[in-house]
Amino acid sequence: MTAATGPAIEIAGLCKTYRSRSGDRPVLDGLDLTVPAGTVTALLGPNGAGKTTTVGVLSTLLAPDAGTVRVAGHDVTTDAGAVRAAIGVTGQITAVDELLTGTENLRLMAALHHLGRAEGRRRTAELLDRLALAEAADTPVATWSGGMKRKLDLAMTLVGTPSVVFLDEPTTGLDPRSRRALWDEVRRLVADGTTILLTTQYLEEADRLADDVAVLHEGRIVARGAPDELKAVHDAGTLDDVFLALTAPPADQEDPR
Amino acid sequence: MSAVTAPATASAGPRPLADVATMLRRSLLRAVRYPGLTVFLVAGPLVMLLLFVHVFGGAFGAGVAPGVTPGAEGRAAYLDYITPTLLVLTVVGGATSVATSAAMDAAGGIMARFRTMAIAPGSVLSGQVLGFTVQALAALVLLLGAAVATGYRPDAGVAGWFAVVGLLVLLSLALNWLCVAMGLHARSVETASNLPMILLLLPFLGSGFVPVDTMPGAVRWFAEHQPFTPVIETLRGLLTGTGTETAVVQAVAWCLVIGVAGYLWARSLFRRERRL
Known part of the structure; x- marks a missing residue:
């Protein structure tokens, strides 16, 4: 379905500062990142490193202060509409309509994508089935568990x-079974040629899912490579060790061990 | 550096009308799922109808219409006097709910989701505004039913009724846009209805419950120059068949000013970058 000739994501020199009355807080400081089409890249980093801000810029919710950002070949600043037509976003806050049922949420997405009635119904049924939500599909989402809402959120992203x-x-917050179901879905999407950028706190998730890992620290990418490469380069047994070594706060770095 | 092609299933190009219709459908579906809100819209004005007409009305009626004796005659006169006010309060109540609903969308992730989609940006808020106007109309029908059941007999003709409905719809659209903006301006869902609450007070500080010429100087000046007075006077005139043209022009002008200002404010708040 996709005919990618360039990288799916290209970020060069991205800077972003949150400005407020209580002071400016620089979050991204010259971030460079290229994600080839049809791959899974995991963006790792400690809390506050700028992962969500990066996703915000890529998904056209935040305007970059400096640098160029292209998604699916389109510039996020000058051609936001084309970027939006190419992307799907599952944010940190679950983005579902709790008063509607699962089916109604998915049909809402189908209508907004102008899929047409029959195709919308087909796509809704397919996604409900794929994410194992069919049983609860016609009950209001407010009554669902957090894990089910998360899966519906992903399904809505994929419509x-x-x-x-x-x-x-x-x-985040999913039980092991739901997490596996979501991983399976990610693998299926990549097999179909979709490009995925995911942020995670779970390094096991990055290790299992990602072709490539990018470690974000203090607004820049400090390491990049396949999980095994990173482990080898940093002489570490697990991605946890790599992560801790790369993202140590300054005080720890001065501390001789 | 050519693009990853868009999926073949989605039709190309923006379709604002289709998107507004979809968002309106969503808003109405939410109303059906949560009918408590529409009922709540009627509850306030309904309690006022019973209290102000059937408890206080006997005395109040004699105060608002010359020559009316206290008691049953007073109650009938006061029912005529405040039914238009209660219609306006119902519309204001609907607008208060839009603020909460918009704040809920903004606080949950769904508004961010809509903003990352290739849809007409205006459809997100338009759907809410139109949806709550439809809900307000449903509440207005219920309230008028209750007024008629307790003895209200308006004198408006067919053209008069069209004008009444037209002005109420215009007022509803205008206040809904203003309140959507207030809801987005609020920092939380809990505080979203604080600013719109001020609107609920305005009919009391106008010709809603007593004639403005009975008020002391400064209050009277405010009552004569605030938007709800001409709106209520126009509705009162239309429903009793004795309107003044000045009030009509002022009422429509106020609605247009409030609506356009509310729309522009809401649009700028919707476009504003929100910290993630």
């Missing part, structure tokens, strides 16, 4: 068959 998908901590 429009996006070529680039951003998942911001998609499995």
